[in-house]
Amino acid sequence: MLSSVLVTRSPCLSQSPASVDPSSRALSRRAEESPPVPGRSGGESASTHDGVPRRQLLCGADLFRPGHLTSAYPRPVADALPNDFRPAARVTPEQAPLPREASVVIVGGGVMGVSIAFHLAEAGVGDVLLLERAALGSGSTCKAAGGIRAQFSDPLNVQLGARSLQAFERFRERPGQDIDLRQVGYLFLLDMEEDVAAFESAVSMQNDLGVDSRMVGPDEVRRLCPLVRTEDLLAAAWSPRDGHCTPESVVLGYAGAARRLGAGLRTGVEVLDVETAGGAVAGVVTSHGTVRTPTVVCAAGAWSAQIGAMAGVPLPVTPYRRQILFTEPIADLPPGLPMTIDFATTFYFHGEGRGLLMGMSDPDEPASFRVDTDDAWLPRLTDAMERRAPGLLDVGVTGGWAGLYEVTPDHIALIGSSTTVPGFVYATGFSGHGFLQAPAVGEVVRDLVLGDPPVLDIAPLSVGRFASLEAGSADHARPEVNLV
Numbered sequence: 001m002l003s004s005v006l007v008t009r010s011p012c013l014s015q016s017p018a019s020v021d022p023s024s025r026a027l028s029r030r031a032e033e034s035p036p037v038p039g040r041s042g043g044e045s046a047s048t049h050d051g052v053p054r055r056q057l058l059c060g061a062d063l064f065r066p067g068h069l070t071s072a073y074p075r076p077v078a079d080a081l082p083n084d085f086r087p088a089a090r091v092t093p094e095q096a097p098l099p100r101e102a103s104v105v106i107v108g109g110g111v112m113g114v115s116i117a118f119h120l121a122e123a124g125v126g127d128v129l130l131l132e133r134a135a136l137g138s139g140s141t142c143k144a145a146g147g148i149r150a151q152f153s154d155p156l157n158v159q160l161g162a163r164s165l166q167a168f169e170r171f172r173e174r175p176g177q178d179i180d181l182r183q184v185g186y187l188f189l190l191d192m193e194e195d196v197a198a199f200e201s202a203v204s205m206q207n208d209l210g211v212d213s214r215m216v217g218p219d220e221v222r223r224l225c226p227l228v229r230t231e232d233l234l235a236a237a238w239s240p241r242d243g244h245c246t247p248e249s250v251v252l253g254y255a256g257a258a259r260r261l262g263a264g265l266r267t268g269v270e271v272l273d274v275e276t277a278g279g280a281v282a283g284v285v286t287s288h289g290t291v292r293t294p295t296v297v298c299a300a301g302a303w304s305a306q307i308g309a310m311a312g313v314p315l316p317v318t319p320y321r322r323q324i325l326f327t328e329p330i331a332d333l334p335p336g337l338p339m340t341i342d343f344a345t346t347f348y349f350h351g352e353g354r355g356l357l358m359g360m361s362d363p364d365e366p367a368s369f370r371v372d373t374d375d376a377w378l379p380r381l382t383d384a385m386e387r388r389a390p391g392l393l394d395v396g397v398t399g400g401w402a403g404l405y406e407v408t409p410d411h412i413a414l415i416g417s418s419t420t421v422p423g424f425v426y427a428t429g430f431s432g433h434g435f436l437q438a439p440a441v442g443e444v445v446r447d448l449v450l451g452d453p454p455v456l457d458i459a460p461l462s463v464g465r466f467a468s469l470e471a472g473s474a475d476h477a478r479p480e481v482n483l484v
């Protein structure tokens, strides 16, 4: 068994040396000066450090311990991976006073917040202020697997995903950042008749919306992903334009460009309350003073219910912990492996450096804000691996982390302007696919704030759809099938 590198810190921008200074200049300077991020997965440029995934290097790998999935998830990994949301330990609050007024205050500096800030600033909106209580990207965003796709069962998710894919493809030009985009495709493996039927129907709808997805048989699955055991496989849904990219780089790109365009992005500032006057938004109370504003955008991810409650707008967003693992370098790893998902179990993996990133949902996980790691999910994971990719069971584990899914009752986002509290806008509840929707959602929220018709009609995503659920009607819920 090979020794493996243990990740001891979580993935977020705050952990690169430059980011101990969270000031605006520091981050925008990095956005301008930092060299292109090396590859995350597969191929020649995947890693310059002996195959250690780029994101582990970002996190500072400084312990070496063995790990092996068949023998057990090494206890030291679980012990040493921290409950890493410790803003007080890592973030120096900015000393400069906050502005007293802003045209728009965005709460949350994850991928949504920085995308919204960028799109507003690019549209010429002045005095945009983003407030993040910890470091940019330190919530769910930098815990994401980085998967990007347009393969969904809900047409609005397809359109948000497809529009965002276009933006990711042009990210180097706008906003201007290398994001290590790998369009290696998404491959949903299907072994149940009813799932095949559901995916056939979804693929047909995706094709109608211009997405180049198709159903493939076991032979093509073996060609696309030789790691997969296909004996019991009926079919798979394949979309070659999907793939993955680096969340930290996306945050960096949007944040740097937003700042260059004049937006204020402040870290280490917690929003404590939303003030209203005459029923409309009037300002925010923060750990660093009060800011008057007519518009608050809630982009607080898993913590959005709290922000909604401050404004008197119920946002049904529930946090659930999710864990992912990294493997050691794998000899002869086939190049260009797709994001491969065993749909029945949700076990998934994609190339990361010269190894793999892998994850899976845990139906026994209760709702909580926990982000510590443990091994309770590993028996289920290894069962799924044994069934679908048994060769991976002998691969060593080098580390992993846990983050939060921000889940709504129908696993589809909440995007809209409050009808009861004018000036309160929300973009949250992405239920595990928010990273991939951030570019399009940034455009949509820009339009909502400006009062323009949104680039996509997201009216069905308003929180009002759950009012009818409470009244006993499920007419307006939009259950998404292609969940990971």
Ligand SMILES: Cc1cc2nc3c(=O)[nH]c(=O)nc-3n(C[C@H](O)[C@H](O)[C@H](O)COP(=O)(O)OP(=O)(O)OC[C@H]3O[C@@H](n4cnc5c(N)ncnc54)[C@H](O)[C@@H]3O)c2cc1C
Residues within 6 Å of the ligand: 107, 108, 109, 110, 111, 112, 113, 131, 132, 133, 134, 135, 136, 137, 138, 139, 140, 141, 142, 143, 144, 145, 146, 147, 148, 269, 270, 271, 272, 299, 300, 301, 302, 303, 322, 323, 324, 359, 402, 403, 404, 405, 406, 427, 428, 430, 431, 432, 433, 434, 435, 436, 437
């Ligand atoms: C293990 C894992 C894998 C995932 N994989 C994928 C994937 O492959 N593809 C994909 O599309 N999505 C994936 N996701 C989901 C994705 O990470 C989220 O949907 C997305 O990051 C949400 O972004 P956000 O900006 O809305 O939230 P966040 O990134 O959580 O940002 C919200 C921010 O708000 C801040 N905040 C909260 N309250 C306050 C306050 N009172 N004052 C100031 N700031 C506050 C928080 O500190 C946080 O930084 C994954 C998630 C996890 C956990």
